[in-house]
Amino acid sequence: MSRVKAGTLQEAGRRWRRKREQEKAPSPGIAAVDRAIDILLALYRHRQPLGVTEISRELGLYKSTVHRTLATLQRRGFVQKEAASDRYVLGMKLFTLGALVKERTSLAQVAHPFMEQLARWAKETVHLGVLDPDLDAPENLIVLDKVETQQVLTVTPRIGFGSSPHCSAMGKVLLAACPPDFVEEFVRRRGLPRRTPKTITDLERLQQELSQVRQQGYAVDDQEMELGLLCLGAPVYDAQGRVVGAISVSGPVTRMEALGRETVAEKLRQTAAAISAALS
Numbered sequence: 001m002s003r004v005k006a007g008t009l010q011e012a013g014r015r016w017r018r019k020r021e022q023e024k025a026p027s028p029g030i031a032a033v034d035r036a037i038d039i040l041l042a043l044y045r046h047r048q049p050l051g052v053t054e055i056s057r058e059l060g061l062y063k064s065t066v067h068r069t070l071a072t073l074q075r076r077g078f079v080q081k082e083a084a085s086d087r088y089v090l091g092m093k094l095f096t097l098g099a100l101v102k103e104r105t106s107l108a109q110v111a112h113p114f115m116e117q118l119a120r121w122a123k124e125t126v127h128l129g130v131l132d133p134d135l136d137a138p139e140n141l142i143v144l145d146k147v148e149t150q151q152v153l154t155v156t157p158r159i160g161f162g163s164s165p166h167c168s169a170m171g172k173v174l175l176a177a178c179p180p181d182f183v184e185e186f187v188r189r190r191g192l193p194r195r196t197p198k199t200i201t202d203l204e205r206l207q208q209e210l211s212q213v214r215q216q217g218y219a220v221d222d223q224e225m226e227l228g229l230l231c232l233g234a235p236v237y238d239a240q241g242r243v244v245g246a247i248s249v250s251g252p253v254t255r256m257e258a259l260g261r262e263t264v265a266e267k268l269r270q271t272a273a274a275i276s277a278a279l280s
Contacts, residue, residue, distance in 0.1 A: 035061065035069050040078065040090065049087030096133065107245050108145045111236065111275045115247060118271045119147040122259060124251035129170035129233075130244070133182070135189045139163055141171040144245065163225065166192050166206055167199045169233030170246040172219035176210040177235060177243035183210065199224045218265045219246075223253065230256040232264050234272040239280035247272055 038059050043050055052070065056063045070088055073079040077093030111128050119126040128145040141163050165171025166187075175183055184203070192201045200206050213219040221231040231250035235243045249256075249264055256264065 032069070035059075035065065036073060036078075039066065039069055039073065040094070043079065043088060043090050049082055049085060049089050051085070051087045055088075093134075107236070107279070110278045111245070111247065112145055112147070114271050114275050114278070115145065115147045118247070118249065118267065119149060121267060122249050122251070122264065123149055124249050124255065124259075125149045127170060127248045127250065128236075129168075129174070129246050129248070131165065131171070131174035131178075133178075135186060140186070140190070141165040141168055141174065149251065164190070164193060164195070167195050167221060167224040168248075169219045169221040169231040169250070170248045171233075172209060172213050172221070173233045173235045173246040174243065175206075176213040176219070180207070183207065195225050196223055196227050198222060198227075216265075217269055220261070221248075221250075228252055232256075232261065232268055234265075234268045236272050236279070237276040244279070247275065 039055055042055055042058055052063050052066050055061070055070075056066045059066070070079060070081075074081055074088070074091070077091045079088045080091045081088055107130070108128060115126045115128060126147045127143055130142055130144050132140050132142055134140075143163075163171070165175050175186070178186075183206070187203045187206070192199070192203070192206065194201050200209060209219075218232055218234045221229070221233070223229060225231070229250060230253045231248050233246045233248035236245040236247060238244045247268065249268055
């Protein structure tokens with residue numbers, strides 16, 4: 001074999017190996033996520049503030065890479081920077097997410113048997129919902145669990161379904177438990193999009209509605225999310241008396257009105273109280 005041909009084959013082999021290595025390597029987007037997670041785990045392991053140099057040395061990353069990643073994590077609330085030392089610690093966003101996961105897991109397990117009893121009584125769909133306080137989230141009201149009715153003409157969003165709280169009975173219950181400044185910021189950031197002609201789209205009117213929810217202990221969505229659908233919601237409390245979720249009964253207006261709003265509201269409040277007692 002000539003030198004030229006051998007050299008050509010060697011170069012081709014090197015190109016092939018480089019191509020294979022590139023194919024195996026994670027994409028830049030995935031690598032960036034990996035770096036962010038590695039930094040969070042490093043802060044978790046040390047349980048004390050770390051500087052850019054320390055993190056760079058431990059993870060084998062360039063300081064510039066660590067600095068950029070930390071800046072993004074800080075902007076999103078996943079890490080905090082100590083002003084006095086320029087070192088980083090885990091941020092409150094992680095606490096919020098962890099608390100939300102814990103609440104959802106235990107809340108759904110405790111609430112489900114009571115939801116089944118309520119659904120059998122009403123013969124309508126029962127939902128359990130929680131509020132995601134992150135105003136950057138795609139949706140703030142999340143359906144955590146549901147018990148469906150066997151009747152026709154009903155709306156049954158999937159578990160994990162998100163929607164706007166201002167036009168939902170569960171959402172109103174959860175917003176009513178929030179500080180007024182959070183509600184104002186929510187409206188400023190997210191707006192009050194109109195879903196039907198009955199949707200509340202004015203901050204002052206929403207505030208009046210939330211005040212009424214706090215007084216009567218339940219909320220009403222009278223065709224504000226879907227025309228023809230009537231929904232009532234009530235708050236669920238934890239052992240410290242904090243609202244951690246909401247349950248609702250929903251169905252076509254004609255069937256719900258036949259049950260009687262006050263009758264449904266009272267049964268709903270009793271169910272919510274039983275779930276709250278089981279959580280404490």
